[in-house]
């Protein structure tokens with residue numbers, strides 16, 4: 001692994017894409033590039049974070065995000081501890097702040113937190129001394145997902161600027177949609193939101209992006225089609241008439257995809273529900289689906305974020 005150049009990204013925490021400068025985003029993506037190449041080698045162990053402790057605190061279920069943060073920390077040489085809510089005192093009624101202060105007393109260097117409430121990760125960050133990374137807070141933000149999506153797009157298309165990206169499906173409940181919208185716009189892409197009226201945010205005008213309730217119209221001429229899962233766990237009541245009806249109108253099928261550019265890239269943050277928001281044929285199209293690239297980029301991006309946020313600890317080394 002070559003020495004990573006000096007980074008312009010010098011923040012204490014990574015809580016959101018909102019407020020990041022395009023050069024900070026580009027910096028993290030450039031740093032992640034080096035880790036993509038490194039992760040393809042057989043010897044993946046580095047000592048960048050040797051001696052540092054990373055705690056992954058997940059209040060919500062996760063497969064890819066938790067595993068990739070764990071791999072990222074381990075590959076960088078950190079001691080990584082995974083805490084899940086089911087096996088901790090959180091189940092016994094401990095508050096978020098008490099948990100934060102308890103973990104803080106153990107002197108971790110990085111805390112990776114996923115929580116069901118928007119704003120909870122930022123609140124926790126006020127009560128600890130170490131770097132905090134938001135691994136998804138409610139329907140608010142999921143910054144590392146947007147970064148890994150951007151890296152995927154940049155590698156597959158060579159750029160982000162000037163591309164047209166359609167973010168489709170349950171935009172209302174999606175932190176992935178929000179972080180991606182902010183990042184892609186900051187990097188000069190044109191973003192559109194596509195979904196049923198019930199799943200588009202109420203004050204949609206404030207986003208100042210074109211919105212479509214017809215899938216084919218929304219996909220017309222797009223370079224990137226980013227699908228979202230129906231976030232039923234965040235829904236109170238029913239937002240779609242039926243799953244079958246939803247798939248008929250908004251599921252990404254080979255036929256609807258014809259509206260996008262012939263080489264349009266298909267993305268999905270996972271976990272995907274085949275036959276709900278995406279047809280298996282489209283998801284498995286090896287030429288056009290970037291879904292597994294996204295997973296690969298996830299580890300590299302999380303390594304870059306951990307590296308960047310702990311760099312000040314190593315400056316005096």
Ligand code: NCD
Pocket residue numbers: 064065136142145175176228229231269270271
């Ligand atoms: C997303 C999340 O948790 O917000 N998944 C992920 O991190 N890979 C999207 C989702 O759960 O649908």
